[in-house]
Amino acid sequence: MSDSVLNVANVTVVRSGNAILQDVSLTVHAGEHWALLGPNGAGKTTLLKMLGAFEHPTTGTVEVLGHRLGRVDMRALRAGIGHVDPRHRPNGPLTVREIVLTGATNTAALVPRWQPTPDQLAEADRLIDLLGLTHRRDADWEILSQGQRGRTLIARALMPKPRLLLLDEPATGLDLAGREQLLERVDLLQRTHPDLASVLVTHHLEDLPPGTTHAMLLRDGRALAAGPVDEVITTPNISYCFDHPVRILRDERRWSVRPAQPQLN
Structure with missing residues (x-):
């Protein structure tokens, strides 16, 4: 193959x-x-x-x-496909962890009434750590630096593996x-x-x-x-x-x- x-x-x-x-x-x-x-x-x-x-x-x-x-x-x-577009903007006020979790649903916002599984939460935290953002996990998108936003979007793109x-x-x-x-x-x-x-x-x-x-x-x-x-x-x-x-x-x-x-x- x-x-x-x-x-x-x-x-x-x-x-x-x-x-x-x-x-x-x-x-x-x-x-x-x-x-x-x-x-x-x-x-x-x-x-x-x-x-x-x-x-x-x-x-x-x-x-x-x-x-x-x-x-x-x-x-x-x-x-x-994990597609990282630096022009992507989340829909509504979201934290780093929430933005990464939107990668599981491929949406710009959290889906109403959707609850991530324990495995999805663990994967989001693993990717946040891998991209060097553990200290910013609960920070709002609006206060992130441009570099932190870019790394957040990479973590988001990797959520579907x-x-x-x-x-x-x-x-x-x-x-x-x-x-x-x-x-x-x-x-x-x-x-x-x-x-x-x-x-x-x-x-x-x-x-x-x-x-x-x-x-x-x-x-x-x-x-x-x-x-x-x-x-x-x-x-x-x-x-x-x-x-x-x-x-x-x-x-x-x-x-x-x-x-x-x-x-x-």
Whole structure:
């Protein structure tokens, strides 16, 4: 049996006569952690929406968790996917624990008269601890920092125990401390959930978790490169993808970008 959780084959997406994605293919296996990289308008978000079973391709095929889009109830399929959208807002005043519990029902608010089981309560508390939020468990959403909100949403997405986790620019708007706390916890998550596959969208190499295993570079709706991260995130590839000459450095499993020519003091 294949351990692939995503199979995208020769996908093209056309909207209002414009090709947003063109002949893109991607296969993600259990335990792999992919980064979708590219400049604004490259097609990253459109691809992520298909991986999350929110959109259909114009041509080509997309299989998510073994089900082909167009032949499956999209809403039912989304229940098995952990989708982290930093723009998500809870419906009404909720605490961190309550927001995480809404992941069990895939709703923006607690369902009236619904009571979580003891196992669900225990899982919510485990995830809250895993994401470094135990001290904020009973805090209201409105008083959380942006970084704490992001980690809360990751815990929420993990409540149904998905096989696939999708992260849409999770470090957007975070200060240095918030970003580092987020990446530290995502790294821990990846190490403690060996069968979980993930796909993260960003256009900043500094936002990549150290456990990233694979990457795809998108430019103008086309995949320029895809495969093991050390083969894809290279100085020539990134310079071409973003149409700007840079040098790519990696130290202690983290990436950084420098000017193409060393600056003289």
